[in-house]
Amino acid sequence: MTHELPKKMADPPALDPRQSPPPRRRHALLVNPFYRKDPHASFGKHVLTPTLALTSVAAATPPDWSVAYWDENLLQGPPPLEPFPSVVGISVHLTFARRAYELSRYYRQRGAKVVLGGLHVLSCPDEAALHADALALGEGVGLWPRILADADRGALEPRYFGSFTAPFREDPPPRRALLPRQHFLTSTSLMATRGCHNRCGFCYLATRGLAMPYQMRDPAEIAAEWRAEGTPYAVFLDNNLSSSPGYLSRLCQALAPLDKIWSAAVSIDVTDRPELVRQMALSGCTAVFVGFESLRGENLAEARKKTPRPEDYARRVELLHDVGIAVNGSFVLGFDQDGPDVFARTVDWIEAARLECATFHILTPYPGTPLYARLNAEGRILHQDWDLYDTAHVVFRPARMSERELAEGYSECYSRLFSAGSIWRRRPARASELPSYLAMSALYKRSNALWPLLIERGLTARVWHPMVEAARRRHVAFRRRLAASGAARGYFAPAYAGV
Known part of the structure; x- marks a missing residue:
């Protein structure tokens, strides 16, 4: 490739x-x-x-x-x-x-x-x-x-x-009429919450001077905004839509009647509540972006990320897969406990857990974050060419491998992940999901040569919308079967009283 x-x-x-x-x-x-x-x-x-x-x-x-x-x-x-x-x-x-x-x-x-x-x-x-x-x-x-x-x-x-303490719910709806909609897979990007219950040392949310209290919008307003858009698919841009389980439950209740599909970033501890995961699926959630970050607990502790034990990740992924929710995992490479074996070990785990997709990032010390302050104090920052602080380049001196090993390992992770063999090994267990999985995998990465043409000529929406609508129809049928199976067991997702 x-x-x-x-x-x-x-x-x-x-x-x-x-x-x-x-x-x-x-x-x-x-x-x-x-x-x-x-x-x-x-x-x-x-x-x-x-x-x-x-x-x-x-x-x-x-x-x-x-x-x-x-x-x-x-x-x-x-x-x-x-x-x-x-x-x-x-x-x-x-x-x-x-x-x-x-x-x-x-x-x-x-x-x-x-x-x-x-x-x-x-x-x-x-x-x-x-x-x-x-x-x-x-x-x-x-x-x-x-x-x-x-x-x-x-x-x-x-x-x-200005501050981020003003009531988030009072912001006017985004002015989407200005957007050239034909260039996007969906023009409906939504934000229901602001902030995150984590404050990881490498994340931009930990930037000095950024005080962002957790806020939530009325779920009914979110549903009304999306209904007015008339689009079948929406992407929630929240940092972590599952920070408040009670709120997420109420949001799912508001979204379910729309018969649409959506995706969002959540933390893997959303699976602490299997009934909430099921409720997400019944409301139209087809995929989640999960920041696993590392398979080593020492790295997560160093980053101050509150998360379940990495040894339990695979079981939690299975809970999402059981209700038809695909997982795009995010992994950071180059933590101080990472050696040259981290690359193969990470992709091996991704394949074993059958993640539909994954995103890799070279650990990057954003200015103003605790990570930048520490590495700068240790004399490990290589330069301040901000163009290269994109999580695809090595901008610091790793602890347990060379800069070249980190750069080449990052490249190899993507080469393996998007190889035909890896795509096949990560195929979904349900045969009915195989055609759409293979089509999405091909269009997402293995068609990179076509993407500039699609973007430049405004063909993105035209190419993707038939696939999105087909996915929506399949998912509506799937969640009706899921709801029926739940009804047979008396298994309904409750609305959480708290947050």
């Missing part, structure tokens, strides 16, 4: 060198900058569903302003020149900070005011301030109207401070 990266997935689009028209008053542009794709992973995951950050900010735009949205990763080139914005808001993540700064320079030179926000701005504000007219430090939805008002009267402040 080749790991060559097509140019359009490796390099950002060239910015338009022509002279721009004068900025249009009260017109804002929100930009998601280009980032280099990992050739080992699926290109398809980048168009699974849109992020909510910018469409949520767009929803807070005052009615006397116009606003446009542009995602450079949809391969449509740079943002158009006309209408030229008077204010540009750019989301800044660590791995595309350089591109964000390049865009900022381009627009500032042409008379627009540029506002930078996002996690990298929060963790490295002094760096970001060199490239912006203003910084949004904190929750952007609440800050955006004030920023636009100040910009309109020529009185932008250099820094705007």
Whole structure:
């Protein structure tokens, strides 16, 4: 399998060198900058569903302003020149900070005011301030109207401070009408909760200055929002949808009547309550993303991750499989207790547990996290080229292997996982699920050569939607059988009274 990266997935689009028209008053542009794709992973995951950050900010735009949205990763080139914005808001993540700064320079030179926000701005504000007219430090939805008002009267402040303590439920629905829906597998990305009961030392949620209390939205509002969208499939972008079992139960009750399908990130301890797992399936959950992170308890303890014993992972995966929920496992490579044997051992376990998919990450010390502070104090940080802090490159000195061994082992994990042999060994036990599993496996990774074409020509939705609708129909039939079998045993998932 080749790991060559097509140019359009490796390099950002060239910015338009022509002279721009004068900025249009009260017109804002929100930009998601280009980032280099990992050739080992699926290109398809980048168009699974849109992020909510910018469409949520767009929803807070005052009615006397116009606003446009542009995602450079949809391969449509740079943002158009006309209408030229008077204010540009750019989301800044660590791995595309350089591109964000390049865009900022381009627009500032042409008379627009540029506002930078996002996690990298929060963790490295002094760096970001060199490239912006203003910084949004904190929750952007609440800050955006004030920023636009100040910009309109020529009185932008250099820094705007917000928090994540404002009631999450009061945020307006994302402005999805701005999205080019044809480029995404589904345009329905939802967020029911904010925060996580874990605070792992390597996770961006542990970034210094990011205080995000756990909050929940009314399940009925989530169901109504999705019903209005009219799409058959939704992706929950919550950090951990299962942090509150009681809330998840109530959410499942609200989603079940929709006869739709959904996926979400959960922690594996959701299987502490088999009846809740069953309720997830009956409400349309077809797949979960689980951060296993490591098969060694010492690594999990070092990362301060609260999770069941790794020795019990396989049994818990089986509980999910028993009710038709597929598992995409996330694994971090390069912890201090990891040696060169971690790669084969991890993939062996994935195959034995029959995970439908897996995602690998090289341990990456994000600035502002406890992990970065520790490795920096130990003199193990190799550089600060943020473009390479993408979990696909080695940016620190490992404890029990060389940098080269870690990089090559990471590549080998993906090569094994997406080989025809591994895909076959991980096939589902139910023969009825085999055709869809093989089709999804082929399209997800082994068709990487096709993904740039699908994305660029806006064919993603057209190709995927028939498969998604077929999957929805199969799952509706499956959960009716599941409900009937439960009724025969008197086995119904209760609504949890607590959280």
